[in-house]
Amino acid sequence: MVDARIRYLERTLHGVTYLEIKEREEVEYVREELRQLEEIRLPNLVTYNQELSARISLLNVGSLRERLIVQKKETREKIEHTRKRIASIKVDLNSEISTARENYLRMSLLNLEATDLPRLSANIQNINRELKVLSELRKEYDNSRNHIENVNAQIRHLRNRLNTIISSETERQLQYELHDLVERRRPELALKLKVAVAQGDLKENADYHDAKEQLGFIEGRVKEIESILRNAIVVDNSESSDEVRIGSSVVIQEDGSGENEEYKIVGSAEANPRERKISEKSPIGSALIGAKVGDKVKVKTPDGVIKIKIVDIA
Numbered sequence: 001m002v003d004a005r006i007r008y009l010e011r012t013l014h015g016v017t018y019l020e021i022k023e024r025e026e027v028e029y030v031r032e033e034l035r036q037l038e039e040i041r042l043p044n045l046v047t048y049n050q051e052l053s054a055r056i057s058l059l060n061v062g063s064l065r066e067r068l069i070v071q072k073k074e075t076r077e078k079i080e081h082t083r084k085r086i087a088s089i090k091v092d093l094n095s096e097i098s099t100a101r102e103n104y105l106r107m108s109l110l111n112l113e114a115t116d117l118p119r120l121s122a123n124i125q126n127i128n129r130e131l132k133v134l135s136e137l138r139k140e141y142d143n144s145r146n147h148i149e150n151v152n153a154q155i156r157h158l159r160n161r162l163n164t165i166i167s168s169e170t171e172r173q174l175q176y177e178l179h180d181l182v183e184r185r186r187p188e189l190a191l192k193l194k195v196a197v198a199q200g201d202l203k204e205n206a207d208y209h210d211a212k213e214q215l216g217f218i219e220g221r222v223k224e225i226e227s228i229l230r231n232a233i234v235v236d237n238s239e240s241s242d243e244v245r246i247g248s249s250v251v252i253q254e255d256g257s258g259e260n261e262e263y264k265i266v267g268s269a270e271a272n273p274r275e276r277k278i279s280e281k282s283p284i285g286s287a288l289i290g291a292k293v294g295d296k297v298k299v300k301t302p303d304g305v306i307k308i309k310i311v312d313i314a
Contacts, residue, residue: 031227034158042151049144056141065134072127079120086112164232165267165280167247171234178225181218189215232267242313244288246280249314252288255296255307265289284308 089109093102166174189211196208235246244250249264264277265288271279278285287297288310296309 030158034155037151037155037158042148042155045144045148045151049141049148052137052141052144056137059134059137061134061138065131068127068131068134072124072131075120075123075127079117079124082112082117082120086117159231164228165235165246166228166232166270167266168234169247170266170270171229171232174225174229178222178229181222181225185218186215186222189218235267242292244291244310244313246289250288250310251312251314252284252308253311255309260311 086109089105089112093105093109097105192207193211193215196211199208241248244265246265246267249262251260251262253260262276263284265280265285266277268279268281271277271282280286280289283299283301287299287308291297291310293310293313296307299306299308
């Protein structure tokens with residue numbers, strides 16, 4: 001019986017601890033990815049989009065494009081007219097005309113073919129290049145807007161992943177801890193650090209290094225609590241329920257063991273297997289959510305599947 005009990009505890013705690021570690025690793029990865037998006041990528045995209053918008057406004061792209069299209073149409077009409085004039089001159093040159101008339105027509109033909117027609121064709125090419133630039137500018141602007149929307153969607157997705165379920169009791173505890181850290185501990189250590197700096201020779205100053213280390217820990221904890229409170233989904237479990245939910249204390253028994261164990265189902269931010277607080281995302285927690293007294297559930301652990309019976313819910 002004792003051996004079975006030991007194996008049960010080892011399997012249970014190993015499964016919970018393993019998942020908690022993976023959860024925390026995933027949370028840190030998501031937080032870093034979210035930071036990169038919010039602090040670097042999104043501001044860069046917004047700045048670039050604003051620059052494009054300013055260029056579009058400065059150029060008055062819409063009306064400029066319309067003017068260029070009109071110019072292109074008019075130039076094409078001039079080219080067509082020039083070509084007809086060239087054809088007409090060539091017809092006249094093949095007819096019986098005076099020498100003076102022939103010289104005049106040949107000079108006109110030379111001007112049309114060597115000067116006017118190439119100039120008009122070059123104008124068309126320039127207009128096409130300008131239209132292409134405007135089109136690419138507008139396309140780049142639209143793409144940047146799409147990129148911003150995609151990044152915002154990624155940010156929303158990551159924030160949803162970071163949303164932590166906590167009880168109202170835990171929310172109050174975190175708020176109290178945050179207030180204590182910001183209003184009491186941080187000023188105390190800042191003063192201690194200031195006094196230590198005033199003593200000089202910081203290399204051998206133990207008070208300085210101790211205060212600096214503690215202040216760094218406090219700053220990290222403050223950021224962590226602020227992140228939890230900012231993203232948390234608070235669950236009010238003041239009302240009793242016949243189903244297991246966040247905040248429930250559950251008495252369970254492994255099938256065939258005859259031994260009762262009590263756990264409290266909490267959000268991942270509160271999970272502490274050593275205090276028998278398990279996350280709703282852990283193998284046992286996720287299996288127990290929604291179950292009632294007398295139900296039997298299957299729990300997947302790294303060492304296999306175990307069956308657990310719900311004995312009591314508080």
